[in-house]
Amino acid sequence: MKITCLQENLKTNLNIAQNIVGKNLTLPILNNLLLEIDNGQLKISSTNLEIGINTWTSGKIEKTGSITCPAKILTSFINNLPNKKIELEAKDNNLYIKCENYKAAIKGLSAEDFPLIPKIKEKPISVFKKSEALKNDLNKVVGAAALSESRPEFSGVLFKFEKDSVRFVATDSFRLAEKIIYQTSSISQPNSLIVPQRTIQELIRILGEKQSQEVRFVLGDSQILFDLDEVQLISRLIDGQYPDYQQIIPKNFETKVTLSKDELINNIRIASIFSSKINDVKILIRSEKIEILSQDPDLGENKSQMSARVQGKPMEIIFNFRYLMEGLANIGTKQVLLGLNPEIQGTSSRSNPAVIKPVGEDGYLYVVMPIKT
Amino acid sequence: MKITCLQENLKTNLNIAQNIVGKNLTLPILNNLLLEIDNGQLKISSTNLEIGINTWTSGKIEKTGSITCPAKILTSFINNLPNKKIELEAKDNNLYIKCENYKAAIKGLSAEDFPLIPKIKEKPISVFKKSEALKNDLNKVVGAAALSESRPEFSGVLFKFEKDSVRFVATDSFRLAEKIIYQTSSISQPNSLIVPQRTIQELIRILGEKQSQEVRFVLGDSQILFDLDEVQLISRLIDGQYPDYQQIIPKNFETKVTLSKDELINNIRIASIFSSKINDVKILIRSEKIEILSQDPDLGENKSQMSARVQGKPMEIIFNFRYLMEGLANIGTKQVLLGLNPEIQGTSSRSNPAVIKPVGEDGYLYVVMPIKT
Numbered sequence: 001m002k003i004t005c006l007q008e009n010l011k012t013n014l015n016i017a018q019n020i021v022g023k024n025l026t027l028p029i030l031n032n033l034l035l036e037i038d039n040g041q042l043k044i045s046s047t048n049l050e051i052g053i054n055t056w057t058s059g060k061i062e063k064t065g066s067i068t069c070p071a072k073i074l075t076s077f078i079n080n081l082p083n084k085k086i087e088l089e090a091k092d093n094n095l096y097i098k099c100e101n102y103k104a105a106i107k108g109l110s111a112e113d114f115p116l117i118p119k120i121k122e123k124p125i126s127v128f129k130k131s132e133a134l135k136n137d138l139n140k141v142v143g144a145a146a147l148s149e150s151r152p153e154f155s156g157v158l159f160k161f162e163k164d165s166v167r168f169v170a171t172d173s174f175r176l177a178e179k180i181i182y183q184t185s186s187i188s189q190p191n192s193l194i195v196p197q198r199t200i201q202e203l204i205r206i207l208g209e210k211q212s213q214e215v216r217f218v219l220g221d222s223q224i225l226f227d228l229d230e231v232q233l234i235s236r237l238i239d240g241q242y243p244d245y246q247q248i249i250p251k252n253f254e255t256k257v258t259l260s261k262d263e264l265i266n267n268i269r270i271a272s273i274f275s276s277k278i279n280d281v282k283i284l285i286r287s288e289k290i291e292i293l294s295q296d297p298d299l300g301e302n303k304s305q306m307s308a309r310v311q312g313k314p315m316e317i318i319f320n321f322r323y324l325m326e327g328l329a330n331i332g333t334k335q336v337l338l339g340l341n342p343e344i345q346g347t348s349s350r351s352n353p354a355v356i357k358p359v360g361e362d363g364y365l366y367v368v369m370p371i372k373t
Numbered sequence: 374m375k376i377t378c379l380q381e382n383l384k385t386n387l388n389i390a391q392n393i394v395g396k397n398l399t400l401p402i403l404n405n406l407l408l409e410i411d412n413g414q415l416k417i418s419s420t421n422l423e424i425g426i427n428t429w430t431s432g433k434i435e436k437t438g439s440i441t442c443p444a445k446i447l448t449s450f451i452n453n454l455p456n457k458k459i460e461l462e463a464k465d466n467n468l469y470i471k472c473e474n475y476k477a478a479i480k481g482l483s484a485e486d487f488p489l490i491p492k493i494k495e496k497p498i499s500v501f502k503k504s505e506a507l508k509n510d511l512n513k514v515v516g517a518a519a520l521s522e523s524r525p526e527f528s529g530v531l532f533k534f535e536k537d538s539v540r541f542v543a544t545d546s547f548r549l550a551e552k553i554i555y556q557t558s559s560i561s562q563p564n565s566l567i568v569p570q571r572t573i574q575e576l577i578r579i580l581g582e583k584q585s586q587e588v589r590f591v592l593g594d595s596q597i598l599f600d601l602d603e604v605q606l607i608s609r610l611i612d613g614q615y616p617d618y619q620q621i622i623p624k625n626f627e628t629k630v631t632l633s634k635d636e637l638i639n640n641i642r643i644a645s646i647f648s649s650k651i652n653d654v655k656i657l658i659r660s661e662k663i664e665i666l667s668q669d670p671d672l673g674e675n676k677s678q679m680s681a682r683v684q685g686k687p688m689e690i691i692f693n694f695r696y697l698m699e700g701l702a703n704i705g706t707k708q709v710l711l712g713l714n715p716e717i718q719g720t721s722s723r724s725n726p727a728v729i730k731p732v733g734e735d736g737y738l739y740v741v742m743p744i745k746t
Contacts, residue, residue: 073647302476
């Protein structure tokens with residue numbers, strides 16, 4: 001293998017590929033990147049056995065072939081070189097690199113031992129034209145997925161393809177985020193699948209680093225391919241049935257509050273300073289304002305108030321401030337709507353979930369369970 | 374105690390005072406700040422028993438008195454308030470705070486139990502007119518002090534006051550940094566003292582946060598006071614005799630190399646990627662260029678070259694790249710001079726220290742021991 005390419009192009013693709021490479025002691029070749037000449041380009045691949053990444057870099061090819069070499073050292077070296085032509089040559093399991101006044105030889109391993117990244121070549125089930133918008137939409141839901149895998153389906157993001165829309169949904173049972181996209185060209189039949197949270201985070205990162213004309217979602221055999229220009233991300237899917245989440249989203253509210261998002265975020269942040277170990281802050285809904293209270297028996301207490309448009313009954317409700325803050329951070333509008341229902345009293349008192357929505361923008365919804373009093 | 378002051382002023386002084394407050398479980402009052410009315414101002418004090426800080430904030434006083442309360446919660450709360458008037462009132466061991474729509478009560482402890490910060494009221498031994506320059510000068514040496522306290526005198530920075538100059542010196546025996554300041558008004562007799570590294574870091578931080586007309590160094594009984602407008606930093610001194618460091622600084626060099634600082638830093642950074650566990654990089658001095666080499670038997674090797682003005686004999690020398698990088702980072706000029714002498718061969722071969730200096734600027738010197746071959 002021998003190829004000359006530009007430092008800038010190589011650097012971008014190395015950084016995309018190396019991010020999923022960890023420190024694998026049992027299978028050292030997983031610490032490596034695979035470099036091979038493929039269809040007249042330099043293909044760089046990485047895998048952690050759950051996620052695989054392929055990238056293609058154009059250049060002047062003198063000799064085909066392949067090699068693998070340690071991801072971190074190759075990436076660090078290339079990142080620090082000037083933006084000039086770089087010559088890469090594989091010989092005797094070494095990768096030789098030349099660039100202006102810089103030379104290096106990196107010890108590699110044979111490409112034959114590198115795990116195969118599966119190829120998925122079906123037709124796309126969905127195509128997104130605006131990669132920037134897709135990145136923002138996924139960002140609004142990915143944080144609500146569960147970190148634990150005790151219920152595997154909650155550790156992923158649901159993709160629900162319908163006739164002319166796609167829904168992205170994530171929940172850890174304490175809060176839930178749903179984003180509906182209408183403007184996509186969905187090609188497929190109605191279909192549901194669950195993508196691991198880590199895969200979505202990787203996709204968001206790649207969409208941030210690489211401009212792409214369009215992003216194609218291609219479904220394989222219990223795997224999914226995200227196909228961008230010059231970059232592919234392949235991931236396993238999560239087995240299991242996603243719960244019927246729509247039934248827990250309240251449709252009607254006894255109390256609706258419209259207020260400034262930034263002021264609300266600031267006042268919750270201040271309240272969080274005094275909140276106790278369960279992260280509780282109390283919201284008191286009055287006729288034309290809300291008050292936010294928090295207290296810790298050892299530290300002290302605080303109270304703030306802000307004006308709000310309140311429709312319906314005054315009420316008091318307690319939330320985990322972290323869940324509120326995460327939901328509010330996903331909202332891009334100036335005004336936000338809180339939809340609330342009182343706790344159901346009785347022998348087994350039950351809290352009713354609250355809903356947070358942007359005002360003047362459709363398609364996003366954040367549901368959060370209050371803390372029972 | 375009751376006082377009204379501006380959020381911005383209070384915030385700056387709280388942040389200066391709270392930084393030395395840790396999490397002290399045996400003496401909980403050390404987690405607190407002392408607030409008291411002093412000479413018509415609000416005095417805020419903190420101590421970790423090694424370093425003490427006093428700050429003064431002006432405001433409208435309604436009632437004198439004092440209280441202590443937890444540093445972190447008070448600072449977080451004030452930091453998040455709008456830049457408006459804040460009313461602070463101490464009552465029944467609580468601190469009550471009001472600002473626009475925000476109210477808080479923080480549980481405090483009586484001011485009587487707060488440890489006394491010693492008062493030093495001697496005449497200054499030195500006065501610095503430019504606090505920004507003092508900050509930069511201290512920054513150039515503080516990193517060379519030893520982290521370990523196995524030899525206590527190496528864990529501090531030497532202040533050596535002479536007739537019309539002050540020297541700041543630090544070393545951990547592997548490298549040494551010396552900065553001489555001529556433009557100060559030294560009032561004292563010749564004098565030497567060793568200030569803990571942590572104190573210097575604190576002083577640098579305060580000089581970065583607070584403009585001051587002048588900085589006065591005042592010597593007390595085995596303590597030193599750094600007196601800025603509205604802020605005082607008081608610290609213990611380190612007992613012990615600083616070694617006669619000047620005898621290890623070479624005065625003549627067999628080889629002198631003048632070269633671009635930024636290019637040298639970049640090439641050492643690249644070499645560091647391939648250096649082995651002892652952080653070694655090898656510098657080969659040729660007639661009109663230098664080469665930088667590094668290699669690790671498991672990873673591979675690399676080589677770069679750059680042009681340089683070389684006076685004297687070609688030679689080869691090995692350094693710990695971290696020490697080189699730290700020294701070069703302290704140099705503000707474009708060109709840098711390396712002064713080198715060859716290793717002394719014999720039954721007990723001995724390395725000769727190298728010297729790094731800015732070109733075209735006096736008063737700074739960084740000495741670094743090579744790695745023996």
